[in-house]
Amino acid sequence: MPKFVVERIEADPSFKTKAYTALKQAITEMDIYGSKEPIRLDERNLSERLGISRTPIREAMVMLEQEGFVKTLPRRGIRVVRKTKREVVEMIQAWAALESMAARLITKHATDAEIASLFGLFQDFGQDHTPQDHLSEYSSANIAFHQALIALSGSQVLTDMTRNLLLHVRGIRQITIGRDNRAERSIVDHLSIIAALRNRDADLAERLARQHTLDLADYVEAHGDLLD
Amino acid sequence: MPKFVVERIEADPSFKTKAYTALKQAITEMDIYGSKEPIRLDERNLSERLGISRTPIREAMVMLEQEGFVKTLPRRGIRVVRKTKREVVEMIQAWAALESMAARLITKHATDAEIASLFGLFQDFGQDHTPQDHLSEYSSANIAFHQALIALSGSQVLTDMTRNLLLHVRGIRQITIGRDNRAERSIVDHLSIIAALRNRDADLAERLARQHTLDLADYVEAHGDLLD
DNA sequence: TTATGGAATGTGGTATGCCAGATTCCATAA
DNA sequence: TTATGGAATCTGGCATACCACATTCCATAA
Known part of the structure; x- marks a missing residue:
């Protein structure tokens, strides 16, 4: 029929x-x-x-x-609206909280294949294509990684609540990413987070995700005087 | 003059x-x-x-x-809008994430007096005035405690992001609070959280706050079939 | 030259009317 | 009795006009 x-x-x-x-x-x-x-x-x-x-x-x-x-x-x-330094710091802290919870949820519900897919967001950067030479590009890829990570939690609420936070922080992030080799260190952190997720280590993944983003908050707190 | x-x-x-x-x-x-x-x-x-x-x-x-x-x-x-069980669970998880971050921030920035003020939110309940006899009243006091806790973080962003989450969860919470002695256990948890805050134990306070609220998420996941 | 005050202008807030799609209801025919 | 179809009605989307307050501009007087 x-x-x-x-x-x-x-x-x-x-x-x-x-x-x-x-x-x-x-x-x-x-x-x-x-x-x-x-x-x-x-x-x-x-x-x-x-x-x-x-x-x-x-x-x-x-x-x-x-x-x-x-x-x-x-x-x-x-x-x-121009966010004050304090507001940006608070938004990054909230982001850290939500993303660390996302990491915890991923260790419990995501498949190995889904977790492995996070690697795909890095393969464009290597010896011949270092982040510091393509900061704008890397900044976008960086945000894409965080959004992909949070989406893997399977929580629509976390995904939605984080979207605007990342948009607000984006402008600032593009400024800070170019300093102190933050891009390279960022990649190292991301790989550590993925490893913890793969090992289904909820506490470690959560802690690494939280600390990675809180590091950015601290950095903005210390060097974000372009705000205000 | x-x-x-x-x-x-x-x-x-x-x-x-x-x-x-x-x-x-x-x-x-x-x-x-x-x-x-x-x-x-x-x-x-x-x-x-x-x-x-x-x-x-x-x-x-x-x-x-x-x-x-x-x-x-x-x-x-x-x-x-009627939230589905899944949505409520996700909102509670987001709440847990934000409140645990609030607990972490409190251990770093709040004064002893501010932390001690959290005790004031409990003194109305004792032997002669047990929570199970005044569930509606306790439910409100319970939410007030969480809001006061988050406000103590000093983060306006956390406070704002949590307000609507708590409102959305409120209806459900008033239903679950009356079961399985959840009210009494809730008070015990709260006191543990306050103790950790007073000891400036960031990791413990964060973990207790997160787990306390995630317990509610698990409870709704298991028994919240009145939703959907 | 400078301070004053009111007119002219700018701008968001609100009320109102019409539009078109969605629904409901009912007369009509099979 | 039941299915049909179109008219009447309901309802949110949008455009428009007017209002009141804030700002700006300028004529005028000290």
Whole structure:
């Protein structure tokens, strides 16, 4: 008997969602900490540039504000948020907490193949292609590793809670990664974490993951004076 | 010279904020898991009942949706979200991760007096006033303890990220707390955590805090079939 | 030249109306 | 009685107009 194959029809994302996506991407891709002046967004201006009315833009702005990317001051404009050093440190600490829990969960539920797949995120870097020569590239790969790790936990909640944290920290991370051979040391740490995961050593994996990220927090605490 | 004392004039919260507060309170106070039928919210209905237009209500709804309390289905209504067992377990695990990090931070930065203040949250319960006789009351005190603990970390990020987690788990927690003498055992655990904090034992405090909450996650995993 | 005050402008907050898709209801025909 | 189909209704998405407060600009007077 022949099969009648149909696939579910997806509705186009709403203007609200499209505006949210576009604005969030624009904000996370811009150089927020390069200048000191307030970065202002104007609803009417964005309305014209995006070709939609203010309503869906305002709703997108509500989402971005709740995620900590913008702050609206009534009748005084909307500003892109610059995190203080303290806030960045706290976000990295929260990240460390969530990722260490992810590591613990991985040792209990992930398959060997899944854990092994984490190695694939490193093979692009070797003697001929060292991280310090391709910092931007490595920074992206680095974040990809952490996201892959957390996703392996199988916890959608951990994955979702971490996504924005990593986005907020991204700008800062790209600055610190180039110093003190942090990139190379980072790779060593990552390999140690993977080894612990493979050995199903929950306590060790958790501790290594936590300490690896807390090291970054300490580094930002000590050298992150470009913030504030 | 006499001082001219003035205090800053605060603007009234916007309708958007007021609607958000009112709706969130209404949702978190209702018995979400008591029934099985979808719980629907209607923008126009709420607009009349709150005495404001749909616009600020829609913006409040966007906030609540992002926090996972409601889900709007285009042209099919807005529903209060019922978390699945899996989601609740994941939220409790995330909570465990964040609270254990809070415990670690407390051992490093909190004062002895601050740590001692955690005892104050228990003195209402003793031989004459056992938890099992006042479950609802104890459940609130229990949550208050966890929130106070996390707040002592000094991390606004941890505090904020945990607030909604606790709200989501609250309904479930009030159900589980009454079983298997969980309330009494909970108090014992809490006292152990405080002791570790007082001894500035970061690793122990972290481990106890994590395990205490992960125990709840395991309990819900095993007995939380009222969900789904 | 400088301080003042009010008009003009800018900007987010709110109310309202219309649109289109989804659902419900009911008359109608087999 | 039951299946059909379309009209009526419901409901969130979006556009638009107006409001009030904040800021800016400029004419005016000391």
